Amino acid sequence: MAHAPRKADLPGVTPEQATDLTAAPEAAAAGLPPGVVAQTLGEYVRAYVARIGAGESGVLPVIAAMFAIMLVFTVISPNHVFLSPGNLVNLFQQAAVFMVLAMAEGFALVLGEIDLSVGFVGAVGAAITVQLVQPLTTNWHWVPAVLAGLLACTVFGLIQGTIITRLRVPSFIVTLAGFLIANGIFLKILLLGPFSGYPNLAGESDSLHIIYNLMWGTIDPVVSWIAAAVVVGGLGLVIWLSDSRRRKSGLVAPPASLSLIKIGLIAVVAIVVVGISNTNRANLGTLEGVPWMIPIVLAVLGAWTVLLQRTKYGRYVYAIGGNPEAARRAGINVALVRTVGFGLCSFTAGIAILLYASLLGGMSNNLQGGQYVLYAVAAAVIGGTSLFGGRGKPLHGVLGGLVIAAIYNGLYLQGISSVEWQYIVTGLVLLAAVVIDAVSRRGAASGSVTRA
Amino acid sequence: MTAAVAEPRATEEPLLKVRGLDKHFGPVQALYHVDLDLPSGQVTALCGDNGAGKSVLTKCIAGIYPADHGEVFWEGRQVHVRSARDASRLGIETVYQDLALADNLDIVQNMFLGRERLRLGLLDEDSMERAAGETLASLRVTTVRSVRQPVASLSGGQRQSVAVAKAVMWNSKLVIMDEPTAALGVVQTRQVLDLIKRLRDRGLAVMVISHNLTDVFEVADRIAVLYLGRLVVQDKASAFDLQTVVQYMTTGGTSGTNGARTKES
The missing domain is CATH 1.10.3470 (ABC transporter involved in vitamin B12 uptake, BtuC)
Incomplete structure (x- = not known):
């Protein structure tokens, strides 16, 4: 019964407007700036x-x-x-x-x-x-x-x-x-x-x-670099293609810059890990390559x-x-x-x-x-x-x-x-x-x- | 969904017809000889006090509980709904009060849960996302920011909308909603009631279980009242006023027309 006037108040309210209505009183109720x-x-x-x-x-x-x-x-x-x-x-x-x-x-x-x-x-x-x-x-x-x-x-x-x-x-x-x-x-x-x-x-x-x-x-240093390049390239290609396809068809997708950052990070990690592993780490002789x-x-x-x-x-x-x-x-x-x-x-x-x-x-x-x-x-x-x-x-x-x-x-x-x-x-x-x-x-x- | 749009109110035969349904749990008789019609293109409200048997009746229709006796006719043909799978195959979808959404999954993942689309053996996220977006748009659910939002971040009304969208996505013809507005505020309730009307306008049969008679009168075309396991009355909503519905719910009849509109007993 209490709802009866509400119906009259809100004829043809679209859902968007309706949400705004909830938001407004909440914000007003919050009152004081610190709050x-x-x-x-x-x-x-x-x-x-x-x-x-x-x-x-x-x-x-x-x-x-x-x-x-x-x-x-x-x-x-x-x-x-x-x-x-x-x-x-x-x-x-x-x-x-x-x-x-x-x-x-x-x-x-x-x-x-x-x-x-x-x-x-x-x-x-x-x-x-x-x-x-x-x-x-x-x-x-x-x-x-x-x-x-x-x-x-x-x-x-x-x-x-x-x-x-x-x-x-x-x-x-x-x-x-x-x-x-x-x-x-x-x-x-x-x-x-x-x-x-x-x-x-x-x-x-x-x-x-x-x-x-x-x-x-350990894997031979040269092979390590090639393998890392292949993995990063493949992964980067998959990420880039799927992200850009989703962007084009209007689906939820990260912006191009974020896709690039993701691929870049993967490449950096690969370079750091392979680089460290390919440095000679033996006190005597040679010990190098990705384990x-x-x-x-x-x-x-x-x-x-x-x-x-x-x-x-x-x-x-x-x-x-x-x-x-x-x-x-x-x-x-x-x-x-x-x-x-x-x-x-x-x-x-x-x-x-x-x-x-x-x-x-x-x-x-x-x-x-x-x-x-x-x-x-x-x-x-x-x-x-x-x-x-x-x-x-x-x-x-x-x-x-x-x-x-x-x-x-x-x-x-x-x-x-x-x-x-x-x-x-x-x-x-x-x-x-x-x-x-x-x-x-x-x-x-x-x-x-x-x-x- | 297009199949059900034509001539919503013209059909003589109700979409779902329940006749003489009995259900008992041990010594407790939960439903006595219930007759219920759910026509297409109409919202039927099922009212009743706590323990009247609303949930049991719903679950019998949805295939969760097997009925002891009685017949169920779907589009005029007798059917035996033995599981929730049977029910969804016919086109019966239930939106439970707890909505059965996984908070950690996003809207698309929830809407397709258990019926994921695959491409080359892997999940076809693009096609699922597109279909979920279209279904939400067709129901004019526009308040969600993104279909990739986790359900945990949605409001009560938005969750209800997602649960309804999940139910209607599968060419369903009957949507049963258990207390859809129980936990909602004023504006959220309005959104959900509008959504129910939109389902009706698409030609779907909707059964709404509700305690809130204001909502019932706002949205229902037909009202059925259960009292202690008996369906004491069902008729056009215009045949009732709030007082008579309350009387049916609390006493099983009205003082003036005691049992006159009751089809049984």
Whole structure:
């Protein structure tokens, strides 16, 4: 009844005008200038944080943080050794494990779940691979050995995913159980064969060399430059063509300048990374070229980015992370998508720990699988992936992994190699990232409520 | 959508005809022998107090709950709607009160969720964005700044508009809306009511569930009232006034014409 006069007041009001009507009283109600200022500033910050949350410019803060960390360590490290090519390549190698493990954890996090088992599930796969290529025992070719290890990881992940989705047990508990079970299986596998629990990659066999070279092998400098040029050129062409096509057909697209900046940034990163790697970093003799692990990490990054951003499966992963009920009503097989997500998570973890095995030149029971899980979560969240589901990209894992590795590496250079300090600093960084995640999410939520 | 435009009110046979629908949950009889007609080109408001069975009836029509007894006729033919998929295949789309939108996805992604277009195995974003933009424009939803806005950044009325656009994009002939204006302010409500009228003008059948009788009288061509699981009355909106609808909702009849317009009991 109260609405009756309203009808008379607003005949033929177009929707645009209608919105203006809501906006006007709100602005008037805000009243005092300081309030207005605070509100607009808050609105601005909220919009920015919301954009970060939505992954639009989510990489800017972490890149800024990374530069800050690198600057600090460069200044304080003895002889500024932090920025030396030798140390930076070392840093890339340490980071590779964190990066790939964070991309693995990303699947669980975007789905709104968590996987605590990644460290030891990956270890099971890596241990299987390292054992299978041993010339003294099974002497498998490296290809089937790697595939067998990754398959074991995937099956483990699918089983966990099935239990989580079909029996509706929280992923936290299921993967905690999986963590313990995988730890046990991992130790059992290590004890196989005549290696007293320490199968290593030193020895004369092509397959051993190849697994070892995943981390330590280098690509010829000239080939590195050509490959980098091809990758940057191809990627730049794809970005430019798709952006300009969208601009022409009037679809939402970044302005040409932004497309160029994007391509330029990719080129700069490629030049810096290849340039550093191609500098001779040996104290004696020659050691130069891009380590194999860089194209490996990039391949994982590229594959998972396409899967998550450009396929139906990826779209469903985000939808389930954002609103599982909406996904269910849209006819999406939620249980299947989540189960496969856990499978992909464990598969990727297998790649990560295989890189770890290569870095260490073998497998041993020293692997801190539990610590690695926390690093993986920390790296993903630091990079911009939300713990609350629905937001995050593989690129976030890569950037976050680099930050974690930089802290790890920098503290080591300071002579603070004790795990106590690494734990404390990494813990603080994780805490900061999670707090930013939670605050930005709450800010975005309250922003939409006030606008409603 | 063009198929349904012609002669909206001329058709004799209602688009959807429910006859003798029963539904119980354990010992609780939620619906008794409900008869309901939903004609094309008209907005039918379903009213009733809490627990009258509005949601159950909606869900039976939308294929979420199977009915115990009763028949459903779609364009004159008897149909069995066993799932939400069956319902969308016929052209029945439901906009639930919670809208079922994923906040982290943008408007295009939400509108195509579960029915994405592919090109060479990858998502065809360009074609989806164009189609979503056209559908929104055809409904004259012009308040959203960009179809690439995440739904989290939209107002309540805009979300409702996106949910409706999502429903009508699939050549739907019947759109069921559960409390479309419940959470909205005055201006947002106006936008949504206008949107409902536009759906009707396109020749769609619309069923609106609402508590807000002011909105009901503004937008409805027909009114049906549920009382404790029984459909006590349905008629042209002009046959009612606010008082009689309230009486039907609270007592199941009017003192003067007790049960006279009721088709059952």
